[in-house]
């Protein structure tokens with residue numbers, strides 16, 4: 001049988017990954033990635049990226065991933081992307097300004113205003129709050145907008161020439177009727193009736209190609225003619241595919257730039273408090289999801305402050321005398337504000353410091369514990385709102401590569417942790433979607449038939465650490481409330 005490849009491209013916040021998946025052997029053949037970051041700025045709350053970074057990242061990472069492989073075997077690709085980001089195009093499809101990202105909190109006031117109008121709590125991550133911010137703060141740019149896209153839609157448009165959105169990622173705009181699976185034009189009109197023309201149409205099916213790679217882009221990428229482009233989705237929906245959770249309903253935690261927890265649901269969960277985002281998935285089901293703004297970047301602060309790599313810091317943290325609960329040190333991780341809870345103006349805080357405790361190992365552990373406890377507090381709210389997780393968690397994302405962090409998650413959550421063989425599950429999910437579309441099989445059936453493999457090892461929670469993490473969570477929640485939980 002001749003070889004065929006499907007490419008999965010994941011446009012993350014701190015980098016872009018590409019995986020090459022063999023449709024004949026159902027194995028991952030090769031991976032590549034490029035790192036980039038949020039544009040440096042001193043404006044509080046601002047987090048932006050030039051969309052061109054995603055295009056050049058795609059070109060570089062695809063070239064590296066296909067190096068040494070037969071490029072003529074590439075038959076399909078799909079793009080996964082960081083959710084919510086606002087990309088605005090003007091006349092001639094010119095990018096009008098840098099994209100405002102999911103973790104940009106400048107639209108906090110607009111989010112509050114729209115929450116009152118819509119009757120459910122929108123956090124500033126939602127795209128519609130960013131559009132209202134643009135209307136208020138940059139009216140000339142707003143007037144020039146002709147199209148609104150999300151990050152993965154922008155890459156899809158560059159690839160195919162087609163402006164279109166799919167339901168998983170469109171859920172993060174705040175103007176999708178997730179139950180009706182159509183645009184909520186009343187919500188759009190509440191901001192500006194012009195929005196009906198600015199948002200692109202929605203795809204008819206998650207299982208059909210949106211087009212093929214344009215000849216000039218194929219030449220740039222070194223791809224053969226006619227490569228199919230599947231719809232792609234937001235990175236969490238794609239990650240559900242790549243972690244095998246879109247079919248078996250496992251609860252997934254992703255330790256990326258954002259921390260997320262999600263599990264497939266046959267029905268939409270509409271949570272007026274906004275803790276659970278009512279997202280669609282990429283198979284025609286739903287993906288109730290919790291997201292924190294501060295996850296791996298908290299560890300990055302320690303790495304940069306001490307000039308040490310993750311492996312060295314992990315060894316220091318493992319050897320540090322503090323152990324679970326960090327000897328009473330709490331790191332409230334809200335470096336860029338927070339969305340869960342919705343505290344856009346919160347900041348990071350290190351509490352419980354004693355003489356001699358500013359050790360890299362202790363601070364690295366405190367960063368991991370802070371990011372984990374922030375997710376755990378949210379997870380408890382998800383359970384209270386009706387999520388029924390099984391006994392196991394599936395852990396993915398860049399942070400899942402860290403052996404100590406994996407154990408901290410198992411211990412703090414008091415649940416077994418299982419690891420998909422491929423931690424970059426969003427890129428793999430995109431490749432699986434592309435393979436399904438190429439084969440003419442529904443995405444749901446394809447990932448059921450070709451289930452992504454898990455590593456054999458199951459991490460069990462250590463019962464000896466239970467009470468230390470219970471106390472750490474209670475302390476974390478009380479301190480966070482005291483500092484930021486104003487009415």
Ligand SMILES: Nc1ncnc2c1ncn2[C@@H]1O[C@H](COP(=O)(O)OP(=O)(O)O)[C@@H](O)[C@H]1O
Pocket residue numbers: 011012013014015016255256257258296297299300310311396397398399401402405
């Ligand atoms: N061994 C490790 N320990 C802790 N964090 C890690 C490790 N390896 C990678 N990371 C973190 O994971 C991040 C990338 O995670 P990823 O899920 O790819 O993020 P994103 O998709 O948001 O760009 C890196 O920026 C780094 O902070």
Ligand SMILES: O=P(O)(O)OC[C@H](O)CO
Pocket residue numbers: 011012013014081082083084102234235236256257258259260291
């Ligand atoms: O860069 P990531 O992978 O943390 O993606 C951001 C998320 O889409 C926010 O929901």
